[in-house]
Amino acid sequence: MSGSGLRVAVTGPTGDIGVAALRALDASPAVGRVVGMARRPFDPAAHGLSAKVGYQRGDVLDRASVAALVDGADVVVHLAFIVVGDRGEARRINTEGSRNVFEATVAAGVGRLVYTSSVAAYGFHADNPQPLTEDVPPRATESFYYSAHKAALEDVLDDCVAAAATEAWVFRPCIVAGPGALTLIETTVRMLPVYGQLRLVRQALDRVPLLGPVLPDPGMEFQLVHTDEVAAALRAAVEGIGPPGRYNLAGPGTMTVGRMARACGWRSVPVPGAAVGALGAVAGRVPGLPPEIGWLNAFRAPTLMDTAKARRELGWEPRSDAESTLRETVAAARAAGVL
Ligand SMILES: NC(=O)c1ccc[n+]([C@@H]2O[C@H](COP(=O)([O-])OP(=O)(O)OC[C@H]3O[C@@H](n4cnc5c(N)ncnc54)[C@H](OP(=O)(O)O)[C@@H]3O)[C@@H](O)[C@H]2O)c1
Known part of the structure; x- marks a missing residue:
């Protein structure tokens, strides 16, 4: 990677959150270069992104591809994940793939690691406090692979960065929606x-x-957060705003x-x-x-999150409430023929 400004490597830039994240990083004056990596073909220019944003095809299960991606980066953003999919494939990509990214990031001496965990890390338990703050320890719903992976990976990440110079920003978004997230x-x-x-x-x-x-x-009731607002939080972390740590992300209101x-x-x-x-x-x-x-x-149980920490520490101000986020999503789904 070359150029002035932060050099950012992004896994999973082709997904619901990824494209919005690329747009937010492209717009950041602090960011000089962004390189994304996922498995499918993807042309940043076709998504209106500037020449600052590059893309290479690769799999997070391939340690050499991951090492090449993070080499020389100032910040790594790890989004690659299977959110809905085959359990076996999800287990490999989510657990092995994420470990590969965490370990390669630390091995390359990258200063900042930004990772999207999920509300699912808390688990869906009737005795969870409402609303959940970041002080509540993750307690996966073990019968749900996604929740189990998210909770376990937060521990894996802590272990990886424990003795390293890498600082980690870990986000726990609720369900993400928006016109680019169907x-x-x-x-x-x-x-x-x-x-x-x-x-x-x-x-x-x-x-x-x-x-x-x-x-x-x-x-x-459940919460929704707009992809652009998640991207704004990711951008803040990439820019090093606020202390490293866990951050809940949810838009105002409920659905x-x-x-x-x-x-x-x-x-x-x-x-x-x-x-x-x-x-x-x-x-x-x-x-x-x-x-x-x-x-x-x-x-199984209401799992609503308190977002005061992200607002206070990152200056995060989500403006899209659950109703308007859903409205935009439904309109885009209709336009795309999904509905
Ligand atoms: N969407 C939500 O509601 C939500 C809520 C909370 C947290 N999150 C978290 O946010 C992150 C991003 O989610 P998303 O909604 O953007 O997911 P998504 O739309 O399903 O996108 C997943 C991304 O991961 C990439 N990927 C999957 N397997 C890969 C592999 N083996 N190697 C490289 N790239 C791979 C996909 O690209 P290819 O298929 O081209 O490889 C795609 O870019 C995930 O960690 C997710 O758990 C999402």
Whole structure:
């Protein structure tokens, strides 16, 4: 990497958060060069990015590719992950791939490591304090691979940087959405046929017959954060604003499945939260179900986060609330033919 300003290496720049992160880093006067790495072909110029942003294809499971990416970087941003996917592939990429990135970053003497953990690291537990602050220790929901990976990787990261010169900024975003982040809608659309077959939904429909797609609504509130606001927090960390540490990220306000269903032009039926939770707990062990079903675990218990620390330490000011973030996401999903 060459040029003045910070040299930033980004894994997973092609995903929901990644493209927004590239835009935010491109716009940062403190950043001189950004190089992203993921597996698919990707042209930064086609996304309106300047020549400051480069891209190379590579896999985080390939230690040589990771070492080459982080060599000479001032900051590494690690986003590469399997959020929804095959359990086996997710385990390898999330755990081995992330360890490769953490170890290579430390071995290369990189000063700053920025990593997106998740609200899922806290686990979805009825006895979690509400709202969650960063002082609450992660306690994974072990039956949900994503939650287990996120909690375990925070420990792995701590071990990797413990005796190193590398400082780590670890973000715990809630569900991310926005016009460039359609995963929330895409995964929900893929789950619609499954929801239609669930006994708890069919029983509810017997009482209130409805036509068209239906979401089971446990009535629980959840948070949303806009990709651009996550990118703003990542940029702050890349620039070295605020102390290293853990930071919750969530936009103002909350969402429910019922309100989301209406925004998508669907219906919802009230179902007992405990039943959705029980389903989530066993879902990962039932063959033939889509991997998205694991996300039902997120509805086992309310898991709302306090974001005062990011606001105070990083000057982070999310302006998009849950309603407006969802509205933008739904409009983009309609334009893209996802809805
Ligand atoms: N989206 C959310 O709601 C959310 C919430 C909280 C935290 N997070 C965290 O934020 C990070 C980014 O999430 P996202 O929503 O942007 O995910 P995403 O849209 O699924 O993108 C994942 C990225 O990882 C890359 N990737 C996957 N496997 C890879 C491999 N073996 N080698 C190199 N790159 C690989 C993908 O590119 P290729 O497929 O081209 O390789 C893509 O760029 C993840 O750590 C995620 O857990 C996301």
